[in-house]
Structure formats: structure tokens, C-alpha cells
Amino acid sequence: MTTTRHESGRRSGSSRRPTQADVARLAGVSQTTVSLVLSGSGAAQRRVGEEVSERVLRAIELTGYVANPVAQSLAGGRTSIIGVYTYEPVFPHDAGNFYYPFLEGMEDEAQRLGVDLLLFTSMAPSHRGLTGGSGIRRLRVADGCVLLGRHSSPDDLAELVRQEFPFAFVGRRETPAGEVPFAGAAYQDATASVVEHLLELGHRRIALVNEYTGHESVEDRARGYRRAMAAAGLQPVTFDQGDRDAGDLLDALRASGMTAAAVSSDVVGRLRRAALDRGLTVPGDLSLARLGDPEIREDADVDWTGFLIPRMQMGAEALRIVARRLAGDEDTDAQVFIPCTLVDGSTAGPLAPSA
Structure with a gap:
């Protein structure tokens, strides 16, 4: 069995491609403002203002940022915001938390795509789930949503599929209502x-x-x-x-x-x-x-x-699935299995001769 070293952590070094977040920090504006400038529409330019727009363009030139076409398509008539909803209180307090890599993968991919993440922290799940109240309507504050958590609701997934709301689950999920988009471990x-x-x-x-x-x-x-x-x-x-x-x-x-x-x-x-x-x-x-x-x-x-x-990869891929759906790319897989990392380890050994 081949052993693959498990690596996690944030990418670093000067070889990292500049992101919208880098442009926003240099220009002293939000990523939404950068997206508005990149959209190029007259209405967007009026919202931003000439001075801010010039500042953003200058930051783009200094960083060498190249706009991602998926991010640009998200900006067209949308908020460029993708939500993250969890079925348990999974937001980590430290890097050792089980759920931390899922969220880190989402964050890195959001920066790469040039979109913002909205954490639905006030929508505490109840026995009614998202379908028992205004939950799904509130999710529509964002253009789409990544769902996360062990104890998900089949009724929620069925309703999200029925409404054709752009979403993806971190982990394989099923519902009789139709295909559930997911990024799952193999x-x-x-x-x-x-x-x-x-x-x-x-x-x-x-x-x-x-x-x-x-x-x-x-x-x-x-x-x-x-x-x-x-x-x-x-x-x-x-x-x-x-x-x-x-x-x-x-x-x-x-x-x-x-x-x-x-x-x-x-x-x-x-x-x-x-x-x-x-x-x-x-x-x-x-x-x-x-x-x-x-x-x-x-x-x-x-x-x-x-x-x-592959927790970090699962979080990133779930976000990519939502982004592809928002961009109208319906031909790519909406259900993705990501290989796990096999480890030889030392807790299994050859069968003892007396066994």
C-alpha cells in the first residue's frame, strides 16, 4: 500500500497567484467593490465612484491580478457571495479542530475565485431544519450555498433540489427528490x-x-x-x-x-x-x-x-461545484469523489505465525 504524506496548511511564498482579496487590501476596499469595478457596467461604476475605481485599477496593475472568468460571471447581476451553512456548531476554535480544514479549503477557493463567503451563524438548526421556517429563503441572501455537517436533513436537501437552488454538500448525500451535488471522500x-x-x-x-x-x-x-x-x-x-x-x-x-x-x-x-x-x-x-x-x-x-x-480538498471542491452551477456550467460533474490519503502506519503488521 503506497503511503502518501498528509499535508495541510495554507499556501505561502511569492509564487502564489494574486487574488481579489489582495487587490482589495491594497486598494483599501472590500472584495465586493473590486468585483463591481471588474464587472465594467455603467451602473456598477456609478456605485463605486471614479476615485475608488481608479484606486482599484491601480491595485490590479500593481498586484498583477488576472480576473477569474467564473468570478466575473458571478458578479454579473449577483452578489458574488456564497453562503456556508452548518448543521452542527462546527465553526472551529483552533487549527486542530476536525472541521477546520473544510472551512480553510473553502476560504482558499473563495479567494481564488474572487467571491465572498457568508457564514450563516445565526440560523441555528432545529428539529424543523431549513424547511420548517424561513431557512431556505434566508439562504437566498447569497447566490448559492455550501452545506456542511454530519446530521443533515433529507427534507432540506429534497427542497433545495426542487427549488433548483445552487448548493453543494461537503460529503456524499442522497435524496429521492433528485441528484444532490456534493464533494465527498472516496x-x-x-x-x-x-x-x-x-x-x-x-x-x-x-x-x-x-x-x-x-x-x-x-x-x-x-x-x-x-x-x-x-x-x-x-x-x-x-x-x-x-x-x-x-x-x-x-x-x-x-x-x-x-x-x-x-x-x-x-x-x-x-x-x-x-x-x-x-x-x-x-x-x-x-x-x-x-x-x-x-x-x-x-x-x-x-x-x-x-x-x-481529504477535508481541505472537499471544502474547496464543494465551493467550486456551486461556482460552476452559478456560471451555468451544467455539463461538469455535480457529484465528485476525492481520493483519501492511504497511510501504512504501524498499527497493522504481518499475521503472527501462531494466529
Whole structure:
């Protein structure tokens, strides 16, 4: 299994292309003002004023900024604002937050496109969702919207599809009402690759420890696991993590003769600690592979075997999908899967001779 280094963080250096944000900072105006100047319409020029317009044009010349055609099309008769709505209070307090890279990817892509982001922080989700009140109407303050969060509402997605509102979800989502635009992680392929790696290490009794929630990301991981096991001619064995104690889960794995497990990211750390507390070794007695990044950062620094979620790329691609829809580009994919980063790690090893 090829190991790819996981990189995150903001691009830096003099090679970075100048953005509308750079022009706005140099001219001392907002990005909306820059967009108005770039639109070139008489009405827009009157709104901005001759002195401000000249200042913006001078800043464009000094920075070497080249207008993005998608951003220009967004400015034509629109606000050049794309909203961001979350179904949970996910806005991060620090760079270590699980959701931080999603938002960072959106921010970087917004700067590249020359659009502004509007965070719908006052629209606290309720049991009624967006469709239970004025939520979708309020989203129309922006030209389109990126939606984010684990506990989304199928009714909301169905209504957004019905109204043909330009949106995209960060993560795969489905609704019977029609195609939901999304930028999702390729969990099925990544999980299959992880199981194939365990097979290459000699393991044949490989379990999947997952949750049964019907969530799309959970289903994708289960499909990938079953696909790899079926290709190897082996019987899939799935354990529902549920609310069971990690020690009980470990006992069940051991009693079933499992030598390896592909485990959801939220329980794999507790399972490893339970094994170590009982004097077992990982990966000597039990190989563990983590299926993604945990939502809550772990205290222990473990070199996990498994895969990492392309969170920054997902946020950026979701924004690009909305921008393409606003630009009238209906021929490109509205549902995009982004490969996960596979990591060899040190928590999975060759099958022990006695196993």
C-alpha cells in the first residue's frame, strides 16, 4: 500500500497567484467593490465612484491580478457571495479542530475565485431544519450555498433540489427528490484498499467495526469492506460498535478469532487502549486500521494504519461545484469523489505465525 504524506496548511511564498482579496487590501476596499469595478457596467461604476475605481485599477496593475472568468460571471447581476451553512456548531476554535480544514479549503477557493463567503451563524438548526421556517429563503441572501455537517436533513436537501437552488454538500448525500451535488471522500475505495493491505499482511480473519446509522459515509465504508473481502473469497464479519464498552468489543473480536480489524475513527483509539491495558500488543496480537480522521482529537500520538480524509480538498471542491452551477456550467460533474490519503502506519503488521 503506497503511503502518501498528509499535508495541510495554507499556501505561502511569492509564487502564489494574486487574488481579489489582495487587490482589495491594497486598494483599501472590500472584495465586493473590486468585483463591481471588474464587472465594467455603467451602473456598477456609478456605485463605486471614479476615485475608488481608479484606486482599484491601480491595485490590479500593481498586484498583477488576472480576473477569474467564473468570478466575473458571478458578479454579473449577483452578489458574488456564497453562503456556508452548518448543521452542527462546527465553526472551529483552533487549527486542530476536525472541521477546520473544510472551512480553510473553502476560504482558499473563495479567494481564488474572487467571491465572498457568508457564514450563516445565526440560523441555528432545529428539529424543523431549513424547511420548517424561513431557512431556505434566508439562504437566498447569497447566490448559492455550501452545506456542511454530519446530521443533515433529507427534507432540506429534497427542497433545495426542487427549488433548483445552487448548493453543494461537503460529503456524499442522497435524496429521492433528485441528484444532490456534493464533494465527498472516496470512502468505499479507501476502505477496500485498507482491507487489501491487511490481506497482503497475511490476515484472513478481518472484521469491520462500524456503526449502523444509515449515514452515507458509514454505508460507503461498509461497501468497501465487503467488496475487498468478497474479492478475496472471504466471509465479511461486521461488529456494531454501538454504545458497547471497548473492553467488551475487544472480547468479542478475540472470541471470534479476529486477527485484524478495520475500525471507525471514533472508537479505534479506545479499542487500542483496551488491548494495551490487557497486556496485548498492537499490532502483534491484534492489527488495527483506522478508517478516517477522528472528530475529537486524540491525546495519544499514534502512527495509525488506515486513511486520512481529504477535508481541505472537499471544502474547496464543494465551493467550486456551486461556482460552476452559478456560471451555468451544467455539463461538469455535480457529484465528485476525492481520493483519501492511504497511510501504512504501524498499527497493522504481518499475521503472527501462531494466529
